[in-house]
Amino acid sequence: MTPKLIKLIALSAAGVLCSLCVMAQPRLPKGYFWKKLPNGLEVVVIENSKVPLATIEIAVKNGAYTEGPEYSGLSHLFEHMFFKANKDYPNQEKFLKRTQELGAIWNGTTNVERVNYYFTFDRDSLSAGLKFMNAAIRFPIYRAEDMAKERPVVDGEFQRAESSPYFQLYYETNKALWGDLITRKMPIGVHEIINTATPEKMMIIKDKYYFPNNSLLTICGDVKHEDAFKLAEAIYGDWANSGFNPHEKYPIPPFKPLAKSEAFVKESTIAQTPYMNFAWQGPAYKTDSAATVAADVFSYIVGLNSSKLQQALVDKGLASSASISYTTSYYTGAVTLFIVPNPNKLKECYDEAINQISQFAKPDYFTDEQMADAKGILLRSQARNMEKPSGLPSQLSFWWCSTSFDYGTDITDNYQKVTRADIAKYINTYITGKPSVAGLIINPETSKTTNAKTFFVAAK
Template sequence: MFSKLKKSLFIFILSLLAFSYAESTSIPGLFRYRLDNGLQLFVAENDAAPLAYIEIAVRAGAVTQTPKTAGLFHLYEHMMFKGNEKYENSQAFNDGANELGQIDQNGSTGEDRVNYFFTIPSDLVRQGLEFWSYAVRTPKIDEQELENEKSVVLSEITGSFSDPSRIRYAALCKALFPNSPWRSDPSGYPAVIKEATPDILREIQRRYYIPSNSALFVGGNVNHDEVFSYVKEIFSDWANPESPIPFALPEARDTFTADKKLVFVNPGASPNLIQLAFYLRGPDGETDRGDTYSADVWASLANNPKGLFAKTFLSEPAMEIPESDYIGTSYLTSRVSGRIGFFAATQNSEKPADSPEYGIGKVHAYKKDYLNPAEKADEFLAILREKAIPAMLNKDEFFKDDGIFRVKQQLEDSRIYELESAKAILASLSSAWASCGPEYFFTYDQNIARVNEDNVIEFVQKYIQDKYGVLIVSVSPDVWEEYKVNFLKMGYERITAENAFWHRSYKPESETVHENLEETASEND
């Protein structure tokens, strides 16, 4: 009884001391802290269920790779589950998580972060924080376990060679980011994986798995000051290296002097439908943060099924787009790989090109009985450039009926819905923290509210108007066989598993892919 009382009093005193460290946020129930070593903590209180979500994230992954380190972050993520100072091996590690009543233990390596998480009973939140502290700070990296895990990671990489979605994505990244495609490929380079050693992974840990490059996200039926007292107790002695290396941007932003035209033969595609997609480089969270708000507003405006963008394409009978649901736009916020997309799905029929249904909307008068898929893809790009993009620069039309105000309200409503649960709040915050920093998340609503019509027009002029990019046409095997001559004559290159992945044609300058690891970089502020 006495020890329980002492423990409660200790926590209460620590909570009082911790209170002054809390930073207020614009979101009710969400609190933020920063330890002296730079470790950031975000706590979302929600007592709907007696559970606590705990995540630790590191600003690393594909974004911090070079060709000589590509895949090490993915491999290291796997090794985090293979034992540490407290849990001798993977079995002990899993037993420890199960003893905590974990629900969804997992880890992931993405473009902008590596993160580890689980959900446990909220009365075990201190033990959960301690569990991840041992995992992050004292990984065992056993040599035999590493050899076993190399095989797993290599199987994942080679498995992607037969996955249509992975093949297409790899080809897009290789074409859109030719200077550094590895910054968009967290899976890795097989040669790097094969040569990995425990010492190399410990170097990754020393450079990236440091408090000033990491953040904790805790949510659920918890008290924010109590969580902070635990974090301070467990993580305060976690030290940074004496000379942390700053984050390194790609050597140059990729620019294009012509469009790259690709055709992807998808075995699961319908022969009656042609998928079209055109991608451009968009603003990056690291260097163009202010433009990302205009990008989000633009994407929502352009995606309006009754808006000018959809009407422009639906008024072109030659394109045979069934309805507004078959056309759209996108913008993906990323630290150094922001991208803009235009999409359409068109029917593959054989109507005569001069039939009355085609009217006068055609941009180009092909001298064919009908538009074959290759011609239709070129037509999509022509209409985009000659009609749709200029229409976006017409204030009276693109923003008709106060469209920008409705869009900003929709973005705000979507944000409110997103913040309904503690886990959803923290997942969104973790992603923003990695790509743009925590302030981006906390000031998003205010910055969206400031976007005006001129900002959107400037965004279109800066990132879309007169810009070259990557056009990908997805067709079924039957359509490819019938029209491959047309595609090749019109300058399309076929995507294959052999040419899609950057590392399948990469030739290292030396035989040892891991040398000069010090050239890698980390964000430590």
């Protein structure tokens, strides 16, 4: 084969690959437009002219799941430091003054599998707002004096959480459920790590995860996608690609399956009302995306006032509330049955909760009508969520970080397709007969009078 022919074949192959890249458009709702910049930054523009505003958000695949013990809580601290000094606004006073000039509403959040930052302002400020975000995300300045002020703020959030009996139950449950990897499920962090954080540690986080190829920029509002894409490329196009996939270079360790069921009773004087929960290691989008959909539908079924769970616990006065939750996760997520029991019928409530759990997988545990009602609620909930333009970027970035664009686009339709067999498979795979963590937080006096530790034991 001649060199000329080899060159032609190579060029043809490159052209085919390029065509494939162009064609590899994700499925998105009507009015959503996607583009991937040469540096790897994904940009989505959502055209929504209901109000003359624009919201911009940058989401990063960072959060608790990227944190070993030595960095626990620092993704959250990093989020707080985002709103401090940067190259264009070298102190927080100038940063805040600029937000006022833009008339911006702004905030950020840190969760298990996502950190996001957003600004909402007048549509005419889109270019200025994108430049403002660019300075903060790419060129932060971690001043020691700023960190000295912000560490107590972040740690204060942790301390406020600890004053809640619900959080204490949640924390103890997570310790048992995730073992040595608990820091990868707890965005709030660890006091000592938060209070000793340094600018150098902030740079470590930035240099691991804050790259265009690990980020999503969403522009939503009264904008035109062609103009928004041009602005995004002009402002963010020279943001250097990391040259590596952060989640391949710094892999998330697998969450070990729970070996056996555990139970604990935590006595606390702040628990004037006892709380009880049961938790299982649930599905992961990475390995069982179908189960994540079935999990949502089942959670809504048992949340209905007519459900057997509600009738057995709430209607009969054994509890004031009972609910099952599962948060869609790329990696293993938790399924939790949370109950606020009647303190005077604590043992009866516990016994009935165990009885209900044993019946989850039975064909008659819910009716066809209840399943249809749950699907209807999910459908209406999604319709309501679509009504507020400023909330759309956050919804989208959640799917992007923990699942995929296609998953988020199809989720409402897929809820309607869930069958009894899908729900039975989910329950039998992750709940029925599977190791669980049962927790009860209760004040010492009630614990003594009820002998809670004698009956609140691990399921066999």
